[in-house]
Amino acid sequence: MKVYINDNIEKLDLPLALSQISEQRQEQALRFKYEQGQRLCVAAYLLLKEALAEQEGITENPVFEYGEHGKPFIIGHPELHFNLSHCKEAAVCVLSRRPVGIDVESIGRYRESVARYAMNDEELRLIAQAERPEIAFTRLWTKKESLLKLTGLGINDQMKSVLEGASSSWFTTIENIEKNYIYTVCEQ
Structure with a gap:
């Protein structure tokens, strides 16, 4: 792929x-x-x-x-x-x-209110412990959204549990810190 x-x-x-x-x-x-x-x-x-x-x-x-x-x-x-995505930079x-999803997001300012809406307790802990919380958050967000785009469901009120049962082998995440974006591809 x-x-x-x-x-x-x-x-x-x-x-x-x-x-x-x-x-x-x-x-x-x-x-x-x-x-x-x-x-x-x-x-x-x-x-x-x-x-x-x-x-x-x-x-x-x-x-x-x-x-x-x-x-x-x-x-x-x-x-x-196929799947398309864009953010400010890319x-x-x-x-x-096979069904596939992709999401690209700008690495922006970390906002705890958004994280509390979209992340479960374990994910919030991982973000809080990260050296750069904004990168950890963006990495997790792109994983969630790429899986939702693969399934065709889109962002919904179940964001906290999206990755439950998902295999890490489904995801490929690339961080382009220099150009300020992260993308994740999800393919089962």
């Missing part, structure tokens, strides 16, 4: 990139109020196009339909599973023939 990353979003030629994507994705991108959001949305889609061409020889623009909880799938290719994509 290969992760596709664009962490040079500022170099994206937005007008050119918009002309290279589906009308559906153009509309989605242009719903973002700020140009940075538009760039990230387009960049994630372009990564999917790259993955489809490289791994599957598919060169047409993918068009999405959405499952019950909003998880997208590619029309005409039910055998393919857009990421993963493509597989």
Whole structure:
């Protein structure tokens, strides 16, 4: 499994990139109020196009339909599973023939109120003991969200228990401290 990353979003030629994507994705991108959001949305889609061409020889623009909880799938290719994510610093994509989830997050200021909402007591203890709590929190958050994206459930009020029963072998976490983001891929 290969992760596709664009962490040079500022170099994206937005007008050119918009002309290279589906009308559906153009509309989605242009719903973002700020140009940075538009760039990230387009960049994630372009990564999917790259993955489809490289791994599957598919060169047409993918068009999405959405499952019950909003998880997208590619029309005409039910055998393919993909996931997209972006944060301020990067857009990421993963493509597989098995269910897969990915989440990328900026390493931000640690906020205990958010941690108390999303983390169980053991996770809170791990974060509190970490040399850099913001990194420990972001690592755990991306694991949880990547698993939720794999299942198609999305963020919900069961965040504290999301990782219960999950195997550590399902997750690959990469920390790019220099560029200020962490991503996790989840594949069962």
